[in-house]
Amino acid sequence: MEKPKPMPHPDFTVVIPARYASSRLPGKPLLDMAGKPMIQHVWEQAQKSRAGQVVIATDDQRIAEAAEHFGAQICMTRSDHPSGTDRLQEVAEQLQLDDQAIIVNVQGDEPLIPPALINQVAENLAAQPEASIATLSEPITEIAAVFNPNIVKVVSDKQGLALYFSRSPQPWARDHFIDKGRGHHQPDALPPGIHYQRHIGLYAYYTRFLNQYVTWPPAPIEEAEHLEQLRALWNGHRIHVAQACEHHPHGVDTESDYLRVKSHLEKQT
Numbered sequence: 001m002e003k004p005k006p007m008p009h010p011d012f013t014v015v016i017p018a019r020y021a022s023s024r025l026p027g028k029p030l031l032d033m034a035g036k037p038m039i040q041h042v043w044e045q046a047q048k049s050r051a052g053q054v055v056i057a058t059d060d061q062r063i064a065e066a067a068e069h070f071g072a073q074i075c076m077t078r079s080d081h082p083s084g085t086d087r088l089q090e091v092a093e094q095l096q097l098d099d100q101a102i103i104v105n106v107q108g109d110e111p112l113i114p115p116a117l118i119n120q121v122a123e124n125l126a127a128q129p130e131a132s133i134a135t136l137s138e139p140i141t142e143i144a145a146v147f148n149p150n151i152v153k154v155v156s157d158k159q160g161l162a163l164y165f166s167r168s169p170q171p172w173a174r175d176h177f178i179d180k181g182r183g184h185h186q187p188d189a190l191p192p193g194i195h196y197q198r199h200i201g202l203y204a205y206y207t208r209f210l211n212q213y214v215t216w217p218p219a220p221i222e223e224a225e226h227l228e229q230l231r232a233l234w235n236g237h238r239i240h241v242a243q244a245c246e247h248h249p250h251g252v253d254t255e256s257d258y259l260r261v262k263s264h265l266e267k268q269t
Contacts, residue, residue, distance in 0.1 A: 010102055010126035012204065014051040014118060015075075015091050016042055017084050018067075018108035020060040024254055029063050029108050031258055034265040038252065039063065040070045041111030041265065048115035050122070051104065057091045082218075083228050089210040099208035102126065107201060111261055112249035120245050121204040131161065131240040132209040133232055138244050140196035147186050152199040152227060154241055162239040165199055165227050197241070200248045203229075209237065 018029040018039050025031065029039035039056065046054045056067045059079040067074050075094050081087045088105055097103070104122050106113055117136060125134035137154050145151050149167040156162050164170060169177065176191035190196065209232070219234035232239060252258050 009050050009119070010122055011052050012050075012102035012104055012122040013095065013097065014046045014049060014054045014104045014106050015088055016046060016054065016056045016106050016108050017077075017087050018056055018058045018060075018063050020058075020063055025252070025258060027062075028252065028258075029058075030066055031252075031262075033111060033258075033262045034269045036070070037066050038111050038258075039067065039108050040072075042106060042108055042113065043067070043070070043072050045111070045113045045115055046106050046118060049104075049118035051118065055091060055095070056108075057087055085205075085210065085228055086214050088205065089214045092207045092210055097207045099206065099211070101207045103205050103207060103210065105203045105205070107251060109253065110249075110251040111265065112251075113202070114246045114248070116246050117200070117202055117244055117248060120242065121202055124240055124242050125204040125206070128160075128238075128240040130238050132206055132237040133229070134204040134240040134242070135162075135229070136200040136202055136244040136248070137197035137241050138200060138248060140198050141190075143187060143190050145198065146190065146196050152201075154197050154199040156197070156241045160241055162229075162233065162241050164233070165225070165229055167225055167227070169196075197243075199241075200244055202248070 020027055022028045030037045033041055055073045055075050057075045057077050058064055059077050064074050075091045077087050077090050088103060092103060102122050102125055104118055121134045140146055146169045152165055152167060153170045154162055154165050155170050173191035173194055176187055216231055216235055219231045221234055222230040252261055
């Protein structure tokens with residue numbers, strides 16, 4: 001019997017949104033890490049993926065000049081976008097990508113992003129005709145993470161399609177999380193038999209989806225949770241979720257994150 005031929009790798013574009021303003025770390029994309037601005041490390045990791053092109057999208061001339069210096073392709077975008085997804089759509093429009101084009105959104109504060117994860121989300125989207133978006137998750141192993149609102153939980157069906165994303169514990173293990181004497185409490189261990197998943201904010205989209213997304217008003221559940229991906233579910237689109245093929249290192253959100261990643265990169269040079 002003839003073996004099935006492997007699926008060809010899809011063509012895709014990586015877009016790295018990079019904003020100068022940050023409430024916790026102003027100028028974050030330009031922070032020095034081992035002699036390079038952080039955005040350069042992100043760009044270099046994306047360049048190692050199978051992307052046909054890697055584009056840095058920014059509304060700030062300082063970031064654009066730094067990116068030009070290390071040879072990146074740049075797309076200057078408007079400064080009034082309400083969300084990162086809206087910025088991606090403008091990039092797709094400027095690049096004149098067709099409706100079937102796949103765009104992978106790599107955050108500009110992830111200098112350690114594994115190229116394999118970028119390839120994985122693009123390939124997963126191409127292999128899932130019912131999905132408009134593909135993203136990744138990894139197992140949660142500590143009960144504190146389940147109750148941490150800064151860690152987004154995702155629940156999927158048996159086909160790997162997302163049912164919901166939330167900052168609260170999902171699924172809610174009623175018998176484990178409610179003590180008859182004390183009511184709602186945080187237990188000391190994960191409930192048995194439930195596999196909690198942390199959402200990884202790496203996405204692959206079809207351009208046609210992005211063109212629709214920007215026409216929709218924010219969804220009530222999106223505004224409640226402050227999670228943009230819920231707008232897609234609210235409007236009937238499917239999101240494919242797979243476990244990451246490699247560990248996803250934490251990005252740079254705070255000064256302590258910056259110092260940790262900076263030290264790691266300096267040890268490698």
